[in-house]
Amino acid sequence: MRVISLCPSNTEIMEFLGLTNLLVGVDDFSDWPESVKSLPQLGPDLSINLDLVDELKPDLVLASLSVPGMEKNIEGLAARNIPYIVLNPQSLADIENDLIVTANALNMPDRGQEAAGQFRSRLENIKQKASGVRQRPKLYWEWWPKPVFTPGSINWLTEVSEAAGAENIFKDVELASVQTDWDDVKSRNPDYICVAWVGVRKQKVKKELIINRPGWPELEAVRNDRILILEEELYCRPSPRLLDGLEKLHHLIHA
Known part of the structure; x- marks a missing residue:
């Protein structure tokens, strides 16, 4: 599959899923992992060049609403009939769920469940370490x-x-x-x-x-x-x- 990410957090979700190799283009601000810097850059996340997105013929675009003003990217994708999903996490639970949602959209549900489990386990481990803190700054x-x-x-x-x-x-x-x-x-x-x-x-x-x-x-x-x-x-x-x-x-x- 050919995947495009329109913001850094979506690019990082792809890396956490171990699927960065599917990316064929990213926004200008995506800078992690290092390998994505060599991909075609499609403009800043609030002004994506949708003509370039179309030229790359993606099977899926990972769009976002994490910053006000991103709505126009989604409107442009819809107008061009480019397949996309929208991620807009507000909490750690939302981020965990987005791992599942993204993997499902890529027809790799097992990958999503595994990554979500790792995310949850790591979070719980840190919470456990902090649970005995008496003074909470x-x-x-x-x-x-x-x-x-x-x-x-x-x-x-x-x-x-x-x-x-x-x-x-x-x-x-x-x-x-x-x-x-x-x-x-x-x-x-x-x-x-x-x-x-x-x-x-x-x-x-x-x-x-x-x-x-x-x-x-x-x-x-x-x-x-x-x-x-x-x-x-x-x-x-x-x-x-x-x-x-x-x-x-x-x-x-x-x-």
Whole structure:
């Protein structure tokens, strides 16, 4: 089968299924595994070149609704009668289920069940390690600094926090993404500041920009130098790689 992925998380699902060899094209932001960088790139995930997609004659396109604006890709696929499925995971359970859904669409149901089982087992193993934690540190996750965006309760990072033996300080807000401000964050006084700016490599994030915000030197996290500059690709994409991020987070806050 000839498969195309239109966003990084879908590409990573193919790798977790062990089916990256079926990919014949990906979006510009798909960068893992390394091998996909040599495939035809079809444009950024919000502006896919559907003429190029059509030329590659895919048997299946893995589309997404994980970012607002992706709807036009799906409309274009439908208009061209290109076969596709849409993945839009909001939770770790959704990601596990997408492994099954994707494998079923590729007529490899056993592969999906096996991968989902591995995902679930690995997640449960980390949860077990964290279950005995007495002090659960409060985490502030920063997706974007101006305006400030942070995950709310309806987001995988709230689950990741809990699985790692911690809690998201914005878990009381019933949204997937919360727009707030620095004063609100300060009033919640997190134990750790976890910075994962969407689309920005960790090497480009300067810690001093965070430390020097008005009033922030008083924060518990800043006073104790608990500012974690993290790989956005391990925390901001709804793919099985979140488990890599989860394992890393557990180690960083409980080492």
